[in-house]
Amino acid sequence: xxxxxxxxxxxxxxxxxxxxxxxxxxxxxxxxxxxxxxxxxxxxxxxxxxxxxxxxxxxxxxxxxxxxxxxxxxxxxxxxxxxxxxxxxxxxxxxxxxxxxxxxxxxxxxxxxxxxxxxxxxxxxxxxxxxxxxxxxxxxxxxxxxxxxxxxxxxxxxxxxxxxxxxxxxxxxxxxxxxxxxxxxxxxxxxxxxxxxxxxxxxxxxxxxxxxxxxxxxxxxxxxxxxxxxxxxxxxxxxxxxxxxxxxxxxxxxxxxxxxxxxxxxxxxxxxxxxxxxxxxxxxxxxxxxxxxxxxxxxxxxxxxxxxxxxxxxxxxxxxxxxxxxxxxxxxxxxxxxxxxxxxxxxxxxxxxxxxxxxxxxxxxxxxxxxxxxxxxxxxxxxxxxxxxxxxxxxxxxxxxxxxxxxxxxxxxxxxxxxxxxxxxxxxxxxxxxxxxxxxxxxxxxxxxxxxxxxxxxxxxxxxxxxxxxxxxxxxxxxxxxxxxxxx
Amino acid sequence: xxxxxxxxxxxxxxxxxxxxxxxxxxxxxxxxxxxxxxxxxxxxxxxxxxxxxxxxxxxxxxxxxxxxxxxxxxxxxxxxxxxxxxxxxxxxxxxxxxxxxxxxxxxxxxxxxxxxxxxxxxxxxxxxxxxxxxxxxxxxxxxxxxxxxxxxxxxxxxxxxxxxxxxxxxxxxxxxxxxxxxxxxxxxxxxxxxxxxxxxxxxxxxxxxxxxxxxxxxxxxxxxxxxxxxxxxxxxxxxxxxxxxxxxxxxxxxxxxxxxxxxxxxxxxxxxxxxxxxxxxxxxxxxxxxxxxxxxxxxxxxxxxxxxxxxxxxxxxxxxxxxxxxxxxxxxxxxxxxxxxxxxxxxxxxxxxxxxxxxxxxxxxxxxxxxxxxxxxxxxxxxxxxxxxxxxxxxxxxxxxxxxxxxxxxxxxxxxxxxxxxxxxxxxxxxxxxxxxxxxxxxxxxxxxxxxxxxxxxxxxxxxxxxxxxxxxxxxxxx
Numbered sequence: 001x002x003x004x005x006x007x008x009x010x011x012x013x014x015x016x017x018x019x020x021x022x023x024x025x026x027x028x029x030x031x032x033x034x035x036x037x038x039x040x041x042x043x044x045x046x047x048x049x050x051x052x053x054x055x056x057x058x059x060x061x062x063x064x065x066x067x068x069x070x071x072x073x074x075x076x077x078x079x080x081x082x083x084x085x086x087x088x089x090x091x092x093x094x095x096x097x098x099x100x101x102x103x104x105x106x107x108x109x110x111x112x113x114x115x116x117x118x119x120x121x122x123x124x125x126x127x128x129x130x131x132x133x134x135x136x137x138x139x140x141x142x143x144x145x146x147x148x149x150x151x152x153x154x155x156x157x158x159x160x161x162x163x164x165x166x167x168x169x170x171x172x173x174x175x176x177x178x179x180x181x182x183x184x185x186x187x188x189x190x191x192x193x194x195x196x197x198x199x200x201x202x203x204x205x206x207x208x209x210x211x212x213x214x215x216x217x218x219x220x221x222x223x224x225x226x227x228x229x230x231x232x233x234x235x236x237x238x239x240x241x242x243x244x245x246x247x248x249x250x251x252x253x254x255x256x257x258x259x260x261x262x263x264x265x266x267x268x269x270x271x272x273x274x275x276x277x278x279x280x281x282x283x284x285x286x287x288x289x290x291x292x293x294x295x296x297x298x299x300x301x302x303x304x305x306x307x308x309x310x311x312x313x314x315x316x317x318x319x320x321x322x323x324x325x326x327x328x329x330x331x332x333x334x335x336x337x338x339x340x341x342x343x344x345x346x347x348x349x350x351x352x353x354x355x356x357x358x359x360x361x362x363x364x365x366x367x368x369x370x371x372x373x374x375x376x377x378x379x380x381x382x383x384x385x386x387x388x389x390x391x392x393x394x395x396x397x398x399x400x401x402x403x404x405x406x407x408x409x410x411x412x413x414x415x416x417x418x419x420x421x422x423x424x425x426x427x428x429x430x431x432x433x434x435x436x437x438x439x440x441x442x443x444x445x446x447x448x449x450x451x452x453x454x455x456x457x458x459x460x461x462x463x464x465x466x467x468x469x470x471x472x473x474x475x476x477x478x479x480x481x482x483x484x485x486x487x488x
Numbered sequence: 489x490x491x492x493x494x495x496x497x498x499x500x501x502x503x504x505x506x507x508x509x510x511x512x513x514x515x516x517x518x519x520x521x522x523x524x525x526x527x528x529x530x531x532x533x534x535x536x537x538x539x540x541x542x543x544x545x546x547x548x549x550x551x552x553x554x555x556x557x558x559x560x561x562x563x564x565x566x567x568x569x570x571x572x573x574x575x576x577x578x579x580x581x582x583x584x585x586x587x588x589x590x591x592x593x594x595x596x597x598x599x600x601x602x603x604x605x606x607x608x609x610x611x612x613x614x615x616x617x618x619x620x621x622x623x624x625x626x627x628x629x630x631x632x633x634x635x636x637x638x639x640x641x642x643x644x645x646x647x648x649x650x651x652x653x654x655x656x657x658x659x660x661x662x663x664x665x666x667x668x669x670x671x672x673x674x675x676x677x678x679x680x681x682x683x684x685x686x687x688x689x690x691x692x693x694x695x696x697x698x699x700x701x702x703x704x705x706x707x708x709x710x711x712x713x714x715x716x717x718x719x720x721x722x723x724x725x726x727x728x729x730x731x732x733x734x735x736x737x738x739x740x741x742x743x744x745x746x747x748x749x750x751x752x753x754x755x756x757x758x759x760x761x762x763x764x765x766x767x768x769x770x771x772x773x774x775x776x777x778x779x780x781x782x783x784x785x786x787x788x789x790x791x792x793x794x795x796x797x798x799x800x801x802x803x804x805x806x807x808x809x810x811x812x813x814x815x816x817x818x819x820x821x822x823x824x825x826x827x828x829x830x831x832x833x834x835x836x837x838x839x840x841x842x843x844x845x846x847x848x849x850x851x852x853x854x855x856x857x858x859x860x861x862x863x864x865x866x867x868x869x870x871x872x873x874x875x876x877x878x879x880x881x882x883x884x885x886x887x888x889x890x891x892x893x894x895x896x897x898x899x900x901x902x903x904x905x906x907x908x909x910x911x912x913x914x915x916x917x918x919x920x921x922x923x924x925x926x927x928x929x930x931x932x933x934x935x936x937x938x939x940x941x942x943x944x945x946x947x948x949x950x951x952x953x954x955x956x957x958x959x960x961x962x963x964x965x966x967x
Contacts, residue, residue, distance in 0.1 A: 207763035321577025
């Protein structure tokens with residue numbers, strides 16, 4: 001039998017439905033592979049008991065003749081998403097022992113769909129980071145080369161799927177945290193339109209930017225997991241009541257006549273030649289498939305990183321105020337007065353980068369600075385949104401761009417320079433600020449074999465065009481078939 | 489120098505919604521500690537708020553009842569501070585864009601109508617409670633109250649005396665109870681009050697330095713605390729000493745105000761719009777719909793009772809104290825068409841009986857219709873006032889209607905001339921000596937015969953008729 005964890009969801013579906021293997025066997029194989037590849041540090045926790053119980057339940061349904069797209073399909077969940085009865089740490093010492101009494105809406109939906117969670121995935125603490133080096137549980141590693149970062153903050157989610165431990169995983173994307181690791185690990189990832197997926201039960205970093213999305217080996221699998229988690233949730237006032245279209249249907253739409261915008265601001269000095277070349281090649285593939293291309297301008301791209309590093313920390317400083325050591329989470333030891341209890345618990349529980357962002361956020365919300373920073377940043381944010389809506393209303397249907405300025409970097413390479421690290425998100429951040437859907441598909445490799453990902457950006461609520469474009473591209477290329485050698 | 493008192497109140501009203509402001513947990517009062525909690529109340533990681541539409545509707549109701557301008561786009565903001573009873577580290581409130589602005593509240597001080605301006609009414613969530621357990625030297629947190637919806641009502645500094653401040657607060661309580669948006673119960677904390685107070689020389693426009701008295705939890709304390717503070721500030725000013733702007737607490741045991749333990753530094757709440765909550769849009773159609781369901785308000789009732797029913801302002805004020813009372817009264821009037829009698833019966837007999845029995849008006853054994861019937865019988869002359877009271881007592885204790893009680897007890901007044909005359913003749917014949925005296929002009933014996941007839945009928949005869957018919961019969965016998 002072939003390596004079960006390497007199978008696509010379609011292959012798993014066929015195998016389970018024809019009883020070639022059981023959901024329990026599949027889950028066991030995924031758990032065994034996760035164990036074998038422990039050195040990648042993808043998981044903060046494996047949950048074999050839960051997984052095997054759920055898999056047995058799925059087998060019972062299968063035996064009864066039931067089938068559903070994700071029934072019995074194993075996956076991993078980023079550890080920022082609450083799972084009832086299963087420790088959820090957000091990659092932080094602060095929540096090292098936090099066991100949620102409730103499931104996030106996306107988890108509930110996946111359970112309903114019959115998917116089997118095998119464990120919680122490593123991440124940058126509170127989703128703040130671009131390399132997974134900010135995890136309190138140590139960095140996850142890139143399966144293509146363990147000396148390299150898998151990207152972040154959803155590093156574990158991307159690494160686990162790339163290493164073929166499981167076919168699917170959930171991540172979150174606030175400034176690129178799905179797309180950048182998908183690019184760094186050579187897999188498919190989608191950040192849906194803001195409001196498409198419920199954030200209820202997703203530990204908040206920056207509420208106006210956070211969005212849950214899926215990782216997969218291929219575009220179709222990504223469509224399936226995205227389908228399962230989308231849709232309005234009465235528990236999230238920012239989730240949209242819009243009906244969710246069938247993403248699978250969009251896969252066969254093709255790109256003939258599709259107008260693709262190429263933002264000139266994304267091809268500037270500092271863009272690595274290998275990334276630039278891979279992106280250009282991908283664009284010509286799309287042209288060959290019948291798409292037309294047009295150069296567009298997104299003039300406020302430059303300001304995006306600055307705007308992001310005002311607004312995201314502002315929201316984070318507020319969202320993380322609840323971690324005070326009173327009701328749950330890390331509490332400093334000893335008989336302390338209230339103020340000391342707060343400051344000690346928070347100083348001990350939060351890592352350096354989280355503390356940095358809380359301080360920045362507290363500062364920009366303070367009296368006397370609020371207008372100069374927060375209010376101004378909101379104004380520029382609306383200009384960035386306008387850049388995109390202008391481009392989409394006039395000249396193009398989908399925007400194609402590099403995902404990151406550089407290919408994956410070495411662990412430790414940028415850890416000492418937060419500003420360098422922040423600039424890694426320069427091409428992904430504008431999409432979050434505008435609330436647009438963004439997708440990444442593998443489109444190349446560096447000379448040393450590290451993956452490069454192509455970023456597709458769509459109109460609000462138009463994930464369908466992203467799936468159509470990505471599927472057409474995938475069909476015409478072989479990049480998605482490349483797997484890291486350790487994936488077996 | 490004469491000084492004028494300037495008072496403004498900030499009143500917190502807890503709304504009587506089923507669930508909390510931003511989640512489905514119960515908003516009930518009491519309960520075991522931490523019984524009414526859920527992930528949102530606890531501020532658990534990942535929990536999100538969703539605005540309670542009913543609470544917003546209550547805010548619109550109070551806004552309309554106070555002639556406020558109602559805001560269309562209602563943003564919620566986060567107000568940050570750390571405290572164990574505040575689970576998220578911030579309170580969701582409204583900052584610079586409250587749902588209601590520029591309203592007013594009307595009430596009477598004696599015969600004088602007062603109208604006090606409202607700066608704003610805004611929506612927010614309540615905090616929980618910290619309880620210090622001296623036995624274990626630890627602090628406990630009860631989050632049942634955390635997240636319960638509040639309206640904060642901020643008056644203009646237009647109140648001119650402690651008594652007026654108390655009257656204003658009573659009128660707020662009356663209003664929220666009429667609207668059914670809150671029980672206004674100060675003991676249970678569903679109505680809470682902070683007062684700002686300053687003095688200024690009469691005629692001066694500029695306000696003096698103010699102090700703020702926090703957490704006044706009864707009408708009596710509001711008045712007493714402000715009276716104390718007026719006297720304290722007055723004494724300072726008359727001695728040429730400055731007033732220190734500070735926050736005070738009223739110690740009800742000693743009757744004095746004391747500075748609150750000063751916070752370590754002035755707080756910066758770092759307000760910013762809550763990104764979890766899209767603005768609540770109050771469409772004009774929603775406002776109209778709420779308006780159409782508003783009950784008749786106390787000020788309108790008082791107007792109508794005085795101008796249409798001819799009641800005194802005092803009676804009108806007493807009757808409108810509670811919505812249930814004035815509505816009951818109105819139903820009595822509908823049944824008997826005699827507002828003044830209805831007012832007397834409701835305010836003295838009924839309220840008295842309810843009070844003695846410890847029963848609420850809503851559970852009155854005598855319905856408005858039954859009381860109206862009783863008044864009608866009295867008005868028709870079929871029942872004396874004294875008998876009517878006896879009938880009422882019986883109605884109250886048995887729950888029976890007026891007609892049933894009258895029939896059961898045979899209490900009906902004897903008013904027909906023939907029956908009364910027959911009794912008079914019998915009494916005249918049986919008391920020849922007295923009759924002779926009476927016919928000879930001894931007026932005192934008139935009373936004797938009235939008494940005899942009433943005794944013979946066990947008080948059921950119409951006294952006026954008895955009176956007249958005795959004279960008529962005597963005149964005939966004199967012949």
